[in-house]
Amino acid sequence: MTSERVAVLGTGLIGTSVAMAALRAGDEVVGFDPSPVVLERAAARASGLRTADGIEECVDASSVAFVCAPVEAVARTSVEALEADPETVVSDVASVKSQIVLEVEASSSPVLRSRFVGGHPMGGSERSGPEAASPALLDDAVWVLTPCDATGPEAVERVASRIQAYGARPVVMDAGRHDRLVAFVSHLPQVASTVLMDLAAGEEAGEPDILLLAAGGFRDLTRLAASNPRLWSDILLANRQALADAVGRYADRLLELRDAVSAGEAGDVERTFASAKEARLALAAKPQVKTGVAVVQVPVPDRPGVLAELAAALGATDVNIEDLQIVHSPEGGRGTVHLTVAASAADAATLALEAEGFEPLRLA
Amino acid sequence: MTSERVAVLGTGLIGTSVAMAALRAGDEVVGFDPSPVVLERAAARASGLRTADGIEECVDASSVAFVCAPVEAVARTSVEALEADPETVVSDVASVKSQIVLEVEASSSPVLRSRFVGGHPMGGSERSGPEAASPALLDDAVWVLTPCDATGPEAVERVASRIQAYGARPVVMDAGRHDRLVAFVSHLPQVASTVLMDLAAGEEAGEPDILLLAAGGFRDLTRLAASNPRLWSDILLANRQALADAVGRYADRLLELRDAVSAGEAGDVERTFASAKEARLALAAKPQVKTGVAVVQVPVPDRPGVLAELAAALGATDVNIEDLQIVHSPEGGRGTVHLTVAASAADAATLALEAEGFEPLRLA
Numbered sequence: 256m257t258s259e260r261v262a263v264l265g266t267g268l269i270g271t272s273v274a275m276a277a278l279r280a281g282d283e284v285v286g287f288d289p290s291p292v293v294l295e296r297a298a299a300r301a302s303g304l305r306t307a308d309g310i311e312e313c314v315d316a317s318s319v320a321f322v323c324a325p326v327e328a329v330a331r332t333s334v335e336a337l338e339a340d341p342e343t344v345v346s347d348v349a350s351v352k353s354q355i356v357l358e359v360e361a362s363s364s365p366v367l368r369s370r371f372v373g374g375h376p377m378g379g380s381e382r383s384g385p386e387a388a389s390p391a392l393l394d395d396a397v398w399v400l401t402p403c404d405a406t407g408p409e410a411v412e413r414v415a416s417r418i419q420a421y422g423a424r425p426v427v428m429d430a431g432r433h434d435r436l437v438a439f440v441s442h443l444p445q446v447a448s449t450v451l452m453d454l455a456a457g458e459e460a461g462e463p464d465i466l467l468l469a470a471g472g473f474r475d476l477t478r479l480a481a482s483n484p485r486l487w488s489d490i491l492l493a494n495r496q497a498l499a500d501a502v503g504r505y506a507d508r509l510l511e512l513r514d515a516v517s518a519g520e521a522g523d524v525e526r527t528f529a530s531a532k533e534a535r536l537a538l539a540a541k542p543q544v545k546t547g548v549a550v551v552q553v554p555v556p557d558r559p560g561v562l563a564e565l566a567a568a569l570g571a572t573d574v575n576i577e578d579l580q581i582v583h584s585p586e587g588g589r590g591t592v593h594l595t596v597a598a599s600a601a602d603a604a605t606l607a608l609e610a611e612g613f614e615p616l617r618l619a
Numbered sequence: 620m621t622s623e624r625v626a627v628l629g630t631g632l633i634g635t636s637v638a639m640a641a642l643r644a645g646d647e648v649v650g651f652d653p654s655p656v657v658l659e660r661a662a663a664r665a666s667g668l669r670t671a672d673g674i675e676e677c678v679d680a681s682s683v684a685f686v687c688a689p690v691e692a693v694a695r696t697s698v699e700a701l702e703a704d705p706e707t708v709v710s711d712v713a714s715v716k717s718q719i720v721l722e723v724e725a726s727s728s729p730v731l732r733s734r735f736v737g738g739h740p741m742g743g744s745e746r747s748g749p750e751a752a753s754p755a756l757l758d759d760a761v762w763v764l765t766p767c768d769a770t771g772p773e774a775v776e777r778v779a780s781r782i783q784a785y786g787a788r789p790v791v792m793d794a795g796r797h798d799r800l801v802a803f804v805s806h807l808p809q810v811a812s813t814v815l816m817d818l819a820a821g822e823e824a825g826e827p828d829i830l831l832l833a834a835g836g837f838r839d840l841t842r843l844a845a846s847n848p849r850l851w852s853d854i855l856l857a858n859r860q861a862l863a864d865a866v867g868r869y870a871d872r873l874l875e876l877r878d879a880v881s882a883g884e885a886g887d888v889e890r891t892f893a894s895a896k897e898a899r900l901a902l903a904a905k906p907q908v909k910t911g912v913a914v915v916q917v918p919v920p921d922r923p924g925v926l927a928e929l930a931a932a933l934g935a936t937d938v939n940i941e942d943l944q945i946v947h948s949p950e951g952g953r954g955t956v957h958l959t960v961a962a963s964a965a966d967a968a969t970l971a972l973e974a975e976g977f978e979p980l981r982l983a
Contacts, residue, residue, distance in 0.1 A: 509866050
């Protein structure tokens, strides 16, 4: 892999992470940010990052320019970057893609935008600022690329080659499809979590005890509701069509299940739960864990150090923890840890925990 | 606290856990189960448990009889227990209460059921069998008691006194209110999770890549979807009215938020997210963590032992981990651990982790 010169426009969390991954891969990296303070903080975080005083200077002679600006500034900045150097390929990192492509198409010629490739690295969005940046954010992450109609294949290849060199996995799809898929698996979960929390909190006004009865399941479902309101408002509005479709279909399915419950159709209700369970277990099994996963429950007291003892017991074996969840009793005190491990490792995990005095239970 | 004789009718997970907690508190405990095999397994698990050959023998001369049978057998067994000894107070442990109360009322005289107190200990329901039993299931757990109209106050006090001796926290409310509250904080989350997983899995047929884009948020929201289909079908059908109301209101709110997004009402959308965030942060702060909580993000490689190192670094300090979540990148490889700790302990946690070579980031 030969070294290249790349530009990073916008040096917040993602921009600085891209810069660090590019520097790690041996690329020459020049950064620019409209805020001199942010740019300085990025240079402090990303050792070796050169800084520029403007877009043109930053982009000049770059192979690829990554536009890592806030959603509303992406299209404008991308077109400026395309105009800055006639050889540079320009790509962005925004969470939604159709709107960006439309905006770029509205303000560029087909020749100009033949060098534009939309992009979206999946991960890390709830952090912010250059200090939080890390090339690890991109390691093994899926990085979607969404060429527009005018985009040349060489441009896509050039961006994909850089992304791979940085440790991520390029996946090419069209912008509308990207937006539809993230509406289901990213934006809809955010909405579902937020509305559930909001609904329960609304009930609390008349029923102060309601959250006393909220156990682990409610906590799981509402964890996302603590995310950044402004960030999510911007993302949802930028993907409003796909989101409206996903939310509408989700509401339809909820009401279908409600109707089956109301009608006492036990078989239908149980089948819906059984097919969801099967799909969820398939999701839990990562590609490298081909044999599936098992869940081991371990009751633990709620005190400093107990998780260390538990993890140390497993760390001494070759058991990797695929997932771990702490379920507190509603008001603290004792809790339960749910460990997800490869099914083939469940016996070893159980034995190792028992040897340390825990009482693990493998769930069927 | 004086020792009493109590009966446990049904010695599965909850029944055996109640028996163990009662034995721990010094009570004399007699158990019965219609399955001799299950009863034998319970006696093997709960050291000191005496077994009886039938309901009458089990209940005879007991202060309290706990009916820990499957939902469909609770009312019948409770009435048999009430008839077995005219001094015994009878309480059950089913997840839904109105239906049980109606059934008991339909098959008992007011005098008989003046000794009946509905009950529901919150927690532990996804395990099953006497082997999984533990008194820890009840430690600090909220245990709702739902007296019916005919129930005498002395009966409620007698059950509450046993429950407290066993380490749980009695909370008295009427059956309808219990059912309405658990519909929101327990049954609705289960439905929301299951339907989301089912919807995404349905999309997968036409879009094989959809789950490639599913990151930590989707995993959080769908974890509950791996629960026992039969168990949940029974619970939902037994609480169908309250559930139908909760699901209907949830769907209404989802569509309201969708409409606000579709109409581009950024202020409304952001306000919904902000109020949900505030409510979720208040929920994360357990009563004993008065100063609130902080979340610390720690990038980690996905290999055996790394969680042990991380937990050991914290275990060496006095930092208690309130919650911990592992966020894998979509296809494995590197991941991030989100630690929730008391806000007052966040600095200590960060320093301890940095000393061990981690790169923790405290989220605002």
